[in-house]
Amino acid sequence: SSVARYRPTREWHLTDFDIGRPLGKGKFGRVYMVRTKCEPHYILALKCLYKSEIVQSRVEKQIRREIEIQQNLRHPNVLRLYGYFHDEKRIFLMLEFAGKGELYKQLTKHGCFSERRSARYVDQMADALMYLHAKHVIHRDIKPENLLLGINGELKIGDFGWSVHAPGNRRKTLCGTLDYLPPEMVEGKEHSEKVDYWALGVLTYEFICGAPPFEDLSGYNATYKRIARVDLKIPSKVSPEANDLIIKLLQYDPEKRLPLSEVRKHPWVVGHRSKSGSTAIR
Numbered sequence: 532s533s534v535a536r537y538r539p540t541r542e543w544h545l546t547d548f549d550i551g552r553p554l555g556k557g558k559f560g561r562v563y564m565v566r567t568k569c570e571p572h573y574i575l576a577l578k579c580l581y582k583s584e585i586v587q588s589r590v591e592k593q594i595r596r597e598i599e600i601q602q603n604l605r606h607p608n609v610l611r612l613y614g615y616f617h618d619e620k621r622i623f624l625m626l627e628f629a630g631k632g633e634l635y636k637q638l639t640k641h642g643c644f645s646e647r648r649s650a651r652y653v654d655q656m657a658d659a660l661m662y663l664h665a666k667h668v669i670h671r672d673i674k675p676e677n678l679l680l681g682i683n684g685e686l687k688i689g690d691f692g693w694s695v696h697a698p699g700n701r702r703k704t705l706c707g708t709l710d711y712l713p714p715e716m717v718e719g720k721e722h723s724e725k726v727d728y729w730a731l732g733v734l735t736y737e738f739i740c741g742a743p744p745f746e747d748l749s750g751y752n753a754t755y756k757r758i759a760r761v762d763l764k765i766p767s768k769v770s771p772e773a774n775d776l777i778i779k780l781l782q783y784d785p786e787k788r789l790p791l792s793e794v795r796k797h798p799w800v801v802g803h804r805s806k807s808g809s810t811a812i813r
């Protein structure tokens with residue numbers, strides 16, 4: 532029998548969903564918790580983007596790339612994009628619902644995370660980034676604001692607005708925070724997937740210390756200088772193991788940064804891995 536070579540994603544419309552509570556505001560519109568009207572009732576997050584705003588900010592290409600990239604990704608620490616549809620005014624993204632919300636809100640609420648919690652997030656991030664890099668996708672915008680938490684507290688990369696297919700050297704209009712950018716990007720040089728290694732180091736520092744390492748509240752140029760000089764001061768409260776990992780990721784020379792496979796084997800990460808699994812007598 533002629534097996535369908537591929538199953539086209541069916542056409543979706545707003546009328547297919549019961550709209551639930553608003554989850555918050557995204558970059559170009561609101562996000563709602565929704566449920567499919569027909570069985571089986573899927574719970575999703577519906578991200579509404581206004582075409583007018585997308586055109587005004589001239590980010591159509593970026594949105595198209597974000598959709599194209601995220602739709603083809605399948606990983607437990609990467610938020611699923613199931614499909615999309617549009618009406619005359621808006622584009623609707625059908626995204627996985629992350630049960631425990633936005634990671635940065637937890638970080639703000641707690642100030643900083645324990646080293647155990649931080650190590651588990653770093654392990655999941657390294658796993659997700661290895662998956663992306665194997666598909667030649669560089670994320671380029673790893674930061675707490677882009678991370679969500681699943682119902683079991685697992686980390687999910689939720690935004691692919693700045694990801695590109697490697698190697699990237701598209702001029703990133705330096706909007707928003709510099710804090711996570713590596714020297715080669717703030718210097719506008721060619722960059723590789725190793726920009727995500729640097730960002731993972733910044734993220735590790737921020738989880739444990741509550742602020743990014745090169746933050747300089749006196750402004751953009753001060754932060755720029757601190758990044759370019761890798762002006763890194765690690766507080767004494769940080770354990771020697773965490774300190775070691777942060778230094779190995781925040782290397783000026785991209786080739787010297789610790790590979791992600793080594794991050795997952797690092798004593799700090801392995802030491803804090805959950806002891807789940809069999810209770811067999813050892």
Ligand SMILES: CC(C)NC(=O)[C@H]1CCC[C@H]1Nc1nc(Nc2ccc(C(=O)N(C)C3CCN(C)CC3)cc2)ncc1C(F)(F)F
Pocket residue numbers: 553554555556557562576577578610626627628629630631632633676677678679688689690
């Ligand atoms: C990565 C990207 C940059 N970020 C975003 O897109 C943001 C923009 C707005 C929301 C979020 N987008 C998503 N959020 C969820 N889940 C979610 C969010 C918030 C809460 C929450 O804490 N409340 C409702 C609380 C409940 C308690 N009250 C007091 C405050 C609000 C609970 C669950 N799942 C999928 C998405 C996604 F990504 F698919 F759209």
